[in-house]
Amino acid sequence: MWLNRDVISVLDFSKEELLDLFNKAKQIESIRENSFSNLKGKVLATAFFEPSTRTRLSFQAAMLRLGGTTLDLGEPTVSSLAKGENISDTVRMLDYYSDVIVIRHKLEGVSRYAAEICEHPVINAGEGTKEHPTQTMIDLYEVWKTFKSLENLTYAIVGDIKHARTISSLILSFSIFKPKKVYLISPLELRAKEKIKSFMESNGILYEELTTLSEVLEEADVFYITRIQKERFSDPYEYEKVKGSYVITLEHTKKMKEGAIILHPLPRVDELSPKVDSTKNAAYFSQARGGLYLRMALLRAILTGD
Amino acid sequence: MSEKELKVTKIENGTVIDHIPAGKALDVIRILGITGKENYTVAILMNVESKKLGKKDLIKIENRVLEPREAKLISLVAPEATLNVISNFEVKEKYKLEPPEMIEGLIKCPNELCITNKQDEPILPKLKVVKGLKIVLECIYCGATLTSEEITKFIL
Incomplete structure (x- = not known):
């Protein structure tokens, strides 16, 4: 095999x-x-x-x-x-x-x-x-170890949905292990490419695109955080406007549901506060x-x- | 279909491409690289009545026999087309085009970042033909896709 x-x-x-x-x-x-x-x-x-x-x-x-x-x-x-x-x-x-x-x-x-x-x-x-198939295997491995299953989970994927290959690769894997729902949280400029969206649609993967994280904090099982890529913005002002919305802080973790985990393929820049590292939600080093x-x-x- | 209806005379030698989906004749002409400056006769009939297709296009080309490469490409934009080889006013050969499973070295991958578009690599683009309601080509290397409407823009 x-x-x-x-x-x-x-x-x-x-x-x-x-x-x-x-x-x-x-x-x-x-x-x-x-x-x-x-x-x-x-x-x-x-x-x-x-x-x-x-x-x-x-x-x-x-x-x-x-x-x-x-x-x-x-x-x-x-x-x-x-x-x-x-x-x-x-x-x-x-x-x-x-x-x-x-x-x-x-x-x-x-x-x-x-x-x-x-x-x-x-x-x-x-x-x-x-x-980035081996990164996806690693991501799934961490989720599998935590939840003992890879089915029926709710994911909140945050960051540069458009360009991050770790995200598109993870989304491909959702056709193998069906999630309950996938939230794609990003600025409008960094939303998923049409091809990825049609992949999810044709594979029956339920998803929703959002611009802020707050409404899914209590719902998601897995938060998959990636860096918002400043260099991708045509207008630096637009970046300044959105960047704060995607920084995971201690306050966010307090609202997360029991057992929810935070993953990050690393390297991180400023989207994940080091203060989160010591919370039980932080699974990125274990990942x-x-x-x-x-x-x-x-x-x-x-x-x-x- | 009678000659009277089409108002186009028979050709002595050459090729008739029949049962082209209505509106696709110009794509076929592009594939064949016909500019109108050639010194052979080309008749293009568009939106003519067809029992099989409702409406169809048809092309008659005098003194030209299609190469296998051309037939393959035409099968992608006109998968139902029939090819008639005419010799001395008679149909000598007639066959239905069948889209191949794979197109190799004939169409460029639409993804500029694909390895097959890198100049100094000894690699031919290979596109898998996905046959559904509409034909879609998928690069076997990078996974980029191309619809049959876009094909003529990427012919090598």
Whole structure:
């Protein structure tokens, strides 16, 4: 089921496969030792054509903790990309040198193309504005651990709905694990693209677009917060007008219903007050930590089948 | 349909594309790259009566046989069309167009950020043909979609 699988889109996986992955991750997480030798002799290559902290490091940490080794393409300025080498040739070389390739690029379709030309499995670590499948797996893993189920939950997704690939990728997964309702909370300028809305409609996902958070504070089970991207606003005044509406504070958490959790794919800027960190609603550090185990489970599954 | 009704004479050699959905003839002409400056005869009939379609368009092209590439593209804008190869005033071959499962290297992905639009990559655009009420093309790499109405703008 898992051996040699590419990970390009969350939609490439069934509900059963995702639940199987979450169980594998939980099993790894439950072992305190956290050091294995399953992937001894295996090499993971990371090729990040866009900046990354967590995704790159957690994939590398996951590989190292499984007994494997890693190599990194490095900044485009230090590799042959600076000499004009194309993506295709670069990826082919990584395929010769490694057993699995983790790739991030601003262009869309790169990982599927890489998977087509590579013999070894390719993992999409974020691409364009559409997909970030392993982040979605991590998000779902955290929700699954908290609620013991991924069905019938109410989500409040807050921030740059239009551009954040973590959001569109999460929305794709709602066709696999049906939520009760999804609130999309953003300034008008950053509302979901038509394609995402028609995806939700054609998959029977109930959603509502809002501009303020206050009316869903008591209703949502999961708050998924992302950064409002100042640079996307054509008018700085418009940004100033809305930015405060999307900062999660201690006051907000007091109105949240019992058991509600706050997720954030990180990095955060100012949309999530550090004062929230110590509340029982704050699940974003647990989510980030779970990312390591989820990626360990994923790497072990696609490289050994276990 | 009789000649009298159409008021267009038979062609000696060439191609007749029949059963084009009404209003789509000009898309077919664009696909074929016909500008009117060619030195062969082209007859375009639009919105003529059809038992099968109610209204239809029809194109007669003298001295030109379509390439498989052209037939594939036409099948996307006129999936019900029939192609008649005419030789010496007779129909020598007649077949119904069938949209293929995949279009490779013929239509550009509409997403400018798609890897297939990057100049220096050795990759051909591949679009999956999704057959529903209307034909939609979907890039197998980035997932961008293109409706049959937009196809002529993206032909390579």
